[in-house]
Each structure stands twice: as structure tokens, then as C-alpha cells.
Amino acid sequence: MALESVTTSAFTIAPSLSAGVLTVRLQGTGDTLAVSPLESYLDAAGRQIPELAIHAVVFDVRALYLLTSSAIKALLGFIFRIISENHSCRVRFLVDEHLSWQRRCLAALVRMAPHLVAIEDG
Amino acid sequence: MAAVRRRIRVAGLLDYVGGPYQTDVRLSLERVARERDVDLILAYGQRLEAPSAFERTHNRVYDMLGRERIDGLVVVSSVIANYCDDARLHEFFRKYAPLPTCSIGRPVDGAPSVVVDNMRAMHQIVSHLIDVHQRRRIAYIGGPAESKEARDRLAGYRAALSAGGIDYEPQLVIEGQFTRSSGAEVAERLLGGNAGFDALATANDEMALGALGVLKGRNVAVPDDVAVCGFDDVIDAGYSSPSLSTVRQPLRMLASRGLEFVLEQIAGRTVPPISLVQVELMRRESCGCGQPLGQAALHGANGDCSLRQVLADSVIAPSALQDWPSELLDALDGSPGGREARFMRALGNVLVAAEAQGVKLEEFHRAILLLRSFYGRDGQRSVELEDLWQRSRTAIAAAALRVQGTLRLNLETATQRIGWSGERISTSLSRPVLSAALAEELPRIGVSDVAVSLYRDSTCANLESIVAVKDGLVVPDVGAPMPPRELAPDAFFDSPRQRTLIAFPVRFQSESLGVVLLESGRDTPTYPYLATVVGAAVKASELHRSVIDQIAARQRLEQEHLVEQARVAARIQTALTPRDVSLQGLEIATEMRAAAQVGGDYFDLLPTPAGGWLAIGDVTGHGLTAGLMSLMLQSQVAALVNALPEASPASLVCSMNRALRDNIRNRLERDDHATLVLLRYERSGRVVFAGAHDPILVCRAESRCVECIETHGVWIGALGDVSSRTHDAEFTLREGDVLVLHTDGVTEARNAHHEQFGLERLCKSIITHAQKPARDIVSGVLHDVGAWTTSIDDDMSLVVARYSVSTG
Numbered sequence: 001m002a003l004e005s006v007t008t009s010a011f012t013i014a015p016s017l018s019a020g021v022l023t024v025r026l027q028g029t030g031d032t033l034a035v036s037p038l039e040s041y042l043d044a045a046g047r048q049i050p051e052l053a054i055h056a057v058v059f060d061v062r063a064l065y066l067l068t069s070s071a072i073k074a075l076l077g078f079i080f081r082i083i084s085e086n087h088s089c090r091v092r093f094l095v096d097e098h099l100s101w102q103r104r105c106l107a108a109l110v111r112m113a114p115h116l117v118a119i120e121d122g
Numbered sequence: 123m124a125a126v127r128r129r130i131r132v133a134g135l136l137d138y139v140g141g142p143y144q145t146d147v148r149l150s151l152e153r154v155a156r157e158r159d160v161d162l163i164l165a166y167g168q169r170l171e172a173p174s175a176f177e178r179t180h181n182r183v184y185d186m187l188g189r190e191r192i193d194g195l196v197v198v199s200s201v202i203a204n205y206c207d208d209a210r211l212h213e214f215f216r217k218y219a220p221l222p223t224c225s226i227g228r229p230v231d232g233a234p235s236v237v238v239d240n241m242r243a244m245h246q247i248v249s250h251l252i253d254v255h256q257r258r259r260i261a262y263i264g265g266p267a268e269s270k271e272a273r274d275r276l277a278g279y280r281a282a283l284s285a286g287g288i289d290y291e292p293q294l295v296i297e298g299q300f301t302r303s304s305g306a307e308v309a310e311r312l313l314g315g316n317a318g319f320d321a322l323a324t325a326n327d328e329m330a331l332g333a334l335g336v337l338k339g340r341n342v343a344v345p346d347d348v349a350v351c352g353f354d355d356v357i358d359a360g361y362s363s364p365s366l367s368t369v370r371q372p373l374r375m376l377a378s379r380g381l382e383f384v385l386e387q388i389a390g391r392t393v394p395p396i397s398l399v400q401v402e403l404m405r406r407e408s409c410g411c412g413q414p415l416g417q418a419a420l421h422g423a424n425g426d427c428s429l430r431q432v433l434a435d436s437v438i439a440p441s442a443l444q445d446w447p448s449e450l451l452d453a454l455d456g457s458p459g460g461r462e463a464r465f466m467r468a469l470g471n472v473l474v475a476a477e478a479q480g481v482k483l484e485e486f487h488r489a490i491l492l493l494r495s496f497y498g499r500d501g502q503r504s505v506e507l508e509d510l511w512q513r514s515r516t517a518i519a520a521a522a523l524r525v526q527g528t529l530r531l532n533l534e535t536a537t538q539r540i541g542w543s544g545e546r547i548s549t550s551l552s553r554p555v556l557s558a559a560l561a562e563e564l565p566r567i568g569v570s571d572v573a574v575s576l577y578r579d580s581t582c583a584n585l586e587s588i589v590a591v592k593d594g595l596v597v598p599d600v601g602a603p604m605p606p607r608e609l610a611p612d613a614f615f616d617s618p619r620q621r622t623l624i625a626f627p628v629r630f631q632s633e634s635l636g637v638v639l640l641e642s643g644r645d646t647p648t649y650p651y652l653a654t655v656v657g658a659a660v661k662a663s664e665l666h667r668s669v670i671d672q673i674a675a676r677q678r679l680e681q682e683h684l685v686e687q688a689r690v691a692a693r694i695q696t697a698l699t700p701r702d703v704s705l706q707g708l709e710i711a712t713e714m715r716a717a718a719q720v721g722g723d724y725f726d727l728l729p730t731p732a733g734g735w736l737a738i739g740d741v742t743g744h745g746l747t748a749g750l751m752s753l754m755l756q757s758q759v760a761a762l763v764n765a766l767p768e769a770s771p772a773s774l775v776c777s778m779n780r781a782l783r784d785n786i787r788n789r790l791e792r793d794d795h796a797t798l799v800l801l802r803y804e805r806s807g808r809v810v811f812a813g814a815h816d817p818i819l820v821c822r823a824e825s826r827c828v829e830c831i832e833t834h835g836v837w838i839g840a841l842g843d844v845s846s847r848t849h850d851a852e853f854t855l856r857e858g859d860v861l862v863l864h865t866d867g868v869t870e871a872r873n874a875h876h877e878q879f880g881l882e883r884l885c886k887s888i889i890t891h892a893q894k895p896a897r898d899i900v901s902g903v904l905h906d907v908g909a910w911t912t913s914i915d916d917d918m919s920l921v922v923a924r925y926s927v928s929t930g
Contacts, residue, residue, distance in 0.1 A: 076837075101870075111814065111836045
């Protein structure tokens with residue numbers, strides 16, 4: 001569920017909810033092995049947006065070593081779900097300013113949904 | 123080949139280890155076997171020719187007996203052949219030839235038989251109802267029509283009616299199944315019918331006991347309203363309320379004589395073809411007699427010697443106890459002072475010895491009643507001894523009750539122990555684990571000798587022993603295949619002490635799995651449950667094995683499928699890679715290094731009169747689907763560029779996006795997308811580009827710095843219309859500038875510390891090798907990446923193009 005942590009051998013999803021803001025800390029390696037747990041988590045979180053009255057989702061990726069295109073695709077699917085289900089919910093990515101690949105990697109997501117998605121330095 | 127045995131071994135064939143009839147027979151066979159130092163295997167199947175496949179599966183154990191392990195057979199035909207006609211039973215005995223055999227309870231052509239005269243016995247008891255108790259409407263519950271015993275007893279009933287001048291009325295005669303439940307059911311039907319009756323005779327005690335329960339429940343007074351009598355004198359008959367009048371079959375004598383006959387034949391001596399055993403009419407409360415047991419035997423007993431004989435005949439006891447009548451009579455003789463104490467002491471000793479020999483202690487009631495009747499002829503002495511007889515009967519009842527209670531307690535304890543052990547046995551999911559569980563658990567619950575042998579396969583042609591324990595120790599080196607008739611390894615049978623082994627089929631529902639042999643002991647009645655548990659465990663382990671094999675096979679198939687898919691994807695990727703392509707003004711080198719699981723890297727070079735097009739992209743995912751999407755990209759780019767060589771890259775990207783999205787979402791039903799940047803190169807060095815991909819890198823010859831040119835479009839295939847977010851941008855190549863296109867497999871390659879090679883290192887690597895020919899730049903950069911990373915997790919593609927104004 002949206003508030004349950006997920007831990008694999010090299011990847012962790014640690015969510016927390018406060019005042020309608022779901023903060024999801026992604027840690028480790030977002031490689032092929034992380035895609036399935038990430039997809040499952042995002043599916044559960046997407047379903048619970050209305051019942052938990054979430055108005056913003058913050059993905060904290062500062063502790064991520066890698067985010068493959070398949071993991072990006074899972075995040076894109078989550079964003080598309082918010083759009084298609086008309087949720088009043090923003091998505092922000094918190095990146096490490098010293099890891100330029102993070103901002104560059106996620107920039108295309110912003111371009112896909114500029115009214116919804118933003119990147120911030122953490 | 124079976125090992126040479128030191129002891130004769132005889133098999134006994136029975137059904138239903140818990141039945142009172144069968145228990146009496148078993149105990150008698152075991153006693154004789156002990157006395158004669160003969161090994162015994164008691165094989166428990168079910169009834170021959172039984173209507174249900176479930177029962178017939180049990181009977182496979184009878185087929186597993188042969189000269190390999192036994193020297194002769196005793197067949198308790200009276201229980202296992204109820205559904206057999208004479209011809210079928212004869213055929214059954216023939217298959218054991220030339221082994222010596224004996225039939226108990228039913229005559230068999232060609233085999234010695236120990237029987238009672240069923241017809242005469244039933245005639246006797248029905249006549250008793252007519253002559254002594256003046257009953258005229260006598261109903262009858264018969265046995266199964268296939269049973270010869272049942273037919274003979276029915277004939278006896280009819281003959282008694284005829285002799286008593288009573289007409290036979292078919293509506294008063296209903297067939298039962300020799301079971302208590304069938305007796306109850308028939309009694310209900312008789313009571314519900316129109317024909318009234320004042321007596322009920324049954325073909326066996328079990329049916330009579332069932333009928334008694336129904337009569338009681340319907341408030342029919344027995345014997346006042348309906349007199350009841352049975353046949354067999356099973357142990358429950360004397361304890362029912364009212365006590366059941368019946369014909370006593372001396373079951374123990376039948377059994378012991380049957381085994382003796384087999385042993386005689388084994389020794390080479392002849393035995394009579396038919397041995398008739400006398401029955402005794404047990405007149406108890408249910409017929410109206412209410413008489414104590416066996417008083418008729420006293421007629422003619424005058425002297426002390428004949429009294430000793432009558433007493434001896436009243437209790438079925440082994441030869442080791444033959445002096446018990448003398449012990450009691452001697453205690454009564456002598457001075458009156460202390461006589462009661464002497465007698466009670468002697469009785470106590472006799473009871474203890476009898477209990478140890480497995481004698482039914484209740485039978486000593488008969489002895490006391492005989493003594494009471496005998497000494498009752500002497501009026502004075504009779505009065506003096508009355509109190510002694512009462513005390514004696516109380517002592518016998520207490521001893522019998524204690525024995526029954528101990529048996530019941532042992533049974534409950536055994537059942538509990540089996541329950542605990544059964545859990546471990548039944549959850550053993552492989553044969554080795556099951557073997558270990560049986561070897562540990564069965565001795566723990568008191569079974570010191572056990573052997574479990576299972577069929578090797580569905581043909582049932584051979585057994586293999588999975589566990590053999592003798593005297594609590596595991597018999598080593600079991601497992602070699604053996605014919606079913608060997609039952610267990612030779613080493614299991616080589617024992618210095620006399621044993622009785624109980625053989626059950628191991629089965630699961632109607633499937634035969636093998637045989638289990640357990641040494642008979644006080645917990646023998648619980649063995650069927652053990653056999654069931656073993657059967658369930660064997661089946662569970664087979665199913666478990668089957669599931670594992672199927673999963674492994676499916677995984678192999680899936681793996682082969684994936685390998686084939688990967689191979690095809692690799693072929694597609696290889697086929698799409700441009701070869702020997704040149705664009706005017708550009709010295710070009712390319713390379714794609716595929717990961718173990720092929721990804722979706724794509725690049726292409728397409729010359730045009732004005733210069734040419736370069737394309738690079740990366741499809742999400744891996745394998746065949748990614749390969750197909752790469753193929754789509756390549757096809758569309760090539761087609762559009764060919765048709766519109768001067769087109770705006772942004773317009774081509776937008777067109778491709780619509781077509782690709784339709785293909786991906788609607789036709790492939792996937793949600794993949796791709797990065798893609800299209801570059802239109804002009805001979806002048808002008809490059810116009812559009813799309814979204816990793817940055818375009820240009821190593822400037824003049825500054826020897828790498829310029830990162832970001833692509834600001836969106837991925838294709840994700841959105842329906844990307845025209846508002848896709849725009850042309852441009853840059854210009856100057857003499858000596860090196861254009862580098864790459865995929866993220868290059869920058870995301872990680873070292874042992876999870877650190878990415880990164881864009882910065884890529885730029886440095888390009889700068890390092892920038893002065894070299896394009897081919898060497900490619901190999902140099904890839905070498906640097908290779909030195910950085912521990913494994914290639916994603917495809918790496920590089921397109922390097924050095925611009926020259928003058929190169930043709």
C-alpha cells in the first residue's frame with residue numbers, strides 16, 4: 001500500500017505521509033530488478049491518492065545511484081495515471097544538485113507534463 | 123532369492139483388524155504361533171470380490187504372499203469370502219498351490235477346512251426359541267446371499283421353522299451385510315412392516331447387536347416382546363443389555379486348529395479335509411433364559427476328575443495354564459478354616475497368569491458358576507460358599523474391567539502418539555525424508571519392527587524398501603528392487619526371535635502403493651491408521667515431486683523461449699546496424715555493444731544529396747519487444763527521410779510519434795516509449811535536430827572542449843500529440859569538430875561502488891581521444907568505459923563523426 005516501505009536487496013522505497021503530501025524516498029539502484037517493486041508500489045499509491053487525500057507526491061531521488069529507462073517508464077505511467085484520473089495532485093522530484101544526471105534524466109518527465117511535474121534541488 | 127529361514131513362517135489372511143471376531147482369531151493365531159515357535163504374517167486386506175474398488179485395492183496384499191516368504195497359509199474365509207461363491211473361493215486357494223493351506227469358517231474344495239456346522243447351529247438356536255420360549259413369529263436377518271455361511275444359516279432357520287410346524291414367511295426374512303449398521307437398518311424395516319414378530323434371529327451377533335439397539339430405541343421390550351438371538355458369541359454379546367443369546371463359535375479353537383493343520387501339512391503329515399468344531403448354545407437374557415453361562419456342561423459331571431475337565435472346557439486357555447482347575451479345586455479342599463482366603467489367592471494367581479496368556483478373563487465367570495452349581499448340590503456347603511462365589515465373581519469382573527480399561531487406555535495413548543508422529547510422517551514430502559521419519563517415529567510409538575516397501579513404478583512389477591527397522595535399529599543397505607512377494611529385505615526377516623508381523627497394503631484411495639509390515643503388539647488395532655498415514659505421505663511426496671518436475675520443465679521451457687527471443691532480438695539489432703555508410707564531409711565510426719539481455723538501442727545514418735541524416739534512440743525495456751520497436755523506428759525514419767530528405771526534424775518526429783504510439787498502444791498493447799533525436803546534417807556543417815535523447819556532444823577542435831547540447835523534446839510513443847513540445851534546434855560543425863552521439867548505456871555504466879561513468883567522464887574521454895581517427899575515438903571511449911565498469915548492464919552505442927569541410 002502507499003504507506004508501506006518496500007525493500008529489495010539493492011533498492012528501497014520509503015514512503016511517508018504528512019498533511020496530504022506523500023514523500024517517497026527512493027534509495028539504491030533503480031535498475032531492472034527494481035522495476036517490478038517500483039511498478040507495484042506506484043500502482044498501489046496511485047489507487048490511494050483520493051482516499052488518502054494526497055495533493056502532492058514528492059519523489060526524493062537524492063540517494064539513487066541509477067534510474068534506468070524502465071524505471072523512468074514506471075514513473076511516467078504514474079504521472080499519466082494522475083492525468084487520466086483527473087487527480088488534483090502535483091509531482092515533484094527532489095534531486096541531488098551534485099549528481100547532474102538526476103536532473104537530466106528526469107527533465108524529459110517535466111517536458112511530458114510541465115503543468116504537473118517539477119524538479120527541485122534537495 | 124529369499125534367505126534360508128531358521129523358523130517356519132505362516133501367513134494368515136483376514137480383514138478389519140478391529141472387528142471382535144477378527145480380534146479373537148488374531149489373538150488365537152498369535153498364541154499358537156508363540157507356543158509352536160512359528161513366525162506369523164497376518165495380512166489384512168478386505169473382502170474378496172467386494173463391490174467397491176476401494177476394498178479391492180486392499181486385497182492386493184493377498185497377492186503378495188508366496189513361497190518366497192511363507193511356508194503355508196491360514197485363510198479366515200468366514201470373513202474375507204462373504205462375497206465369494208464356492209468356485210471363486212476355490213480358485214483363490216488354488217493360486218497359492220502348492221503351499222499348505224487351511225480355510226477357517228468355510229469349507230473349500232481341495233483345501234483342509236475347519237468349520238462349524240452352520241445349518242445345524244442355527245437350527246439349534248431357532249428351535250430353542252420355538253420349543254423353550256414358545257415363539258411362533260420369528261423374523262430373520264440373514265447375511266449376504268453370496269456367503270455360503272449365510273446360506274447355510276438361513277437353511278437352518280427354515281429347517282427349524284419347518285420342524286416346529288411354522289410356515290416360512292418371506293416378509294419376515296431380510297438380508298443384511300453381517301454388519302452392525304445393517305442389522306439396525308433391517309430391524310427398522312421389520313418394525314416398519316406390517317408383519318408382526320415375537321422373536322428375531324440373526325445370522326451373526328453384530329447384526330443382532332445392531333437390532334437390539336433399534337428395539338430398545340423403539341421401546342420394544344427384549345425378551346418380553348421380542349426374543350433375540352445371534353450367532354458367533356463375540357465379546358460384546360455377553361456385555362450387551364440385555365445379554366445376547368447366541369451360538370458360540372469357538373473362534374479361538376477354529377483359529378488354533380486351522381494353524382495347527384497348516385503346521386501338520388508343512389511337517390508332511392496329512393490332515394482331515396473337514397474338521398467340524400462343536401458349537402455351544404449360549405442362553406442368556408435376550409432369548410428369555412436369563413441363565414448363567416454353560417450350565418448344561420455340568421450335566422453328568424459327578425466326580426472331581428470330571429469336574430476338572432468341565433472346568434477346563436469352560437475357559438479357552440493355552441496348555442501353559444492347563445492346571446488352573448486343579449489350583450482352584452485344591453484351594454477348596456482341605457480344612458474349612460482359611461478356605462475362602464486360599465481360594466481367592468488361587469483365583470488371583472490364575473487370573474494374573476491367564477491375563478499374561480491373553481485369556482478372556484470373563485470366561486472365568488463360567489467356571490465360578492459351574493462351581494456354584496456343582497457345590498450347590500450340597501445344601502450346607504452351598505450356603506457356606508455363597509459369599510465366596512460372590513467375591514470371586516466380583517474379583518473376576520474387576521480384573522476383566524481392569525484389562526479392558528488398560529486396553530482402552532493403551533489404545534487411546536497409542537492413538538495420541540500416532541497422531542503426533544503421524545503429523546511428521548504425513549508432512550514428509552520426499553521419500554528420503556519419509557524414510558527418516560518412519561525410522562525415528564515408529565520405534566518411538568512402540569513399533570520396534572517395521573518395514574515399508576513401495577512399488578517402484580505404476581507397473582507394480584517390483585518393490586523397493588524405503589525403510590526397514592528391526593528391534594528398533596535401522597536395517598542398512600535397503601533399496602534394491604525386489605519382487606512384490608518378497609515384501610521386505612532379507613535382513614528384515616532374519617530374526618532370532620519369534621515374531622508376528624501385521625501386513626497392510628499401502629494405498630492412497632484406490633491406488634496401490636506398496637506394503638507395510640509392523641510387528642504385532644498391544645497397539646495393533648491402531649495400525650490401519652498408520653498404514654493410511656504412510657499411504658498419504660507417499661502420495662504427497664509423489665505429488666510434490668511431480669509438481670517440482672513440472673515447474674522445472676516449465677522453467678526450462680521458458681528459459682529456452684527467452685533465449686530464443688533474445689537471439690531473435692539480437693539478430694534484429696544486428697541487422698539494423700548501418701554498415702559502410704558514408705555522409706559527405708563526415709568521417710564516421712559507429713559501434714554498438716549489446717548487453718547480455720539485448721536492449722533497445724537504435725542508431726542510423728542515411729545519406730542524402732544535401733548531406734544526410736543521423737538518428738539515435740533507445741527503446742524502454744529489453745528483449746524481443748524492444749527489438750521490434752527498434753525495427754519500427756528504423757523503418758519509419760528511413761521511409762520519411764527517403765521521402766522528405768529536406769524535412770524539418772521536428773515534423774518528422776511528430777509524424778513518427780503518432781504512428782509509433784498507435785502501433786505500441788493499440789497493436790502491441792504495450793506502454794513502452796523511446797528516446798529519439800533526429801539530426802539533419804548539411805554539407806555546410808549545419809545540423810538541425812529535434813527530439814528527446816541524451817545530450818549531443820561536440821568536441822570543438824578549436825577549444826578542445828566538449829559542448830553538451832541538450833535535446834528539449836519529449837519521448838516518442840508516450841503522448842498522442844507532441845507537436846507543441848517538439849521544436850527544431852540547430853548548431854554548426856566547424857572544421858575538425860567531432861560530433862558524438864551516445865546512448866545511456868555509456869554514461870550509466872557503474873563501477874563496483876555504484877558510481878556511474880557519467881557525462882563528465884565521457885566528455886573527458888572524448889577529449890583524450892579526439893585527435894585520433896574516428897574509429898579510434900570509438901574504441902578508445904569504449905575502452906575507457908570498459909575499464910570503469912564491472913559489467914555491461916545495458917547496450918552501449920556510439921556514433922562518432924568528424925567534420926571536414928574538404929572531405930568528399
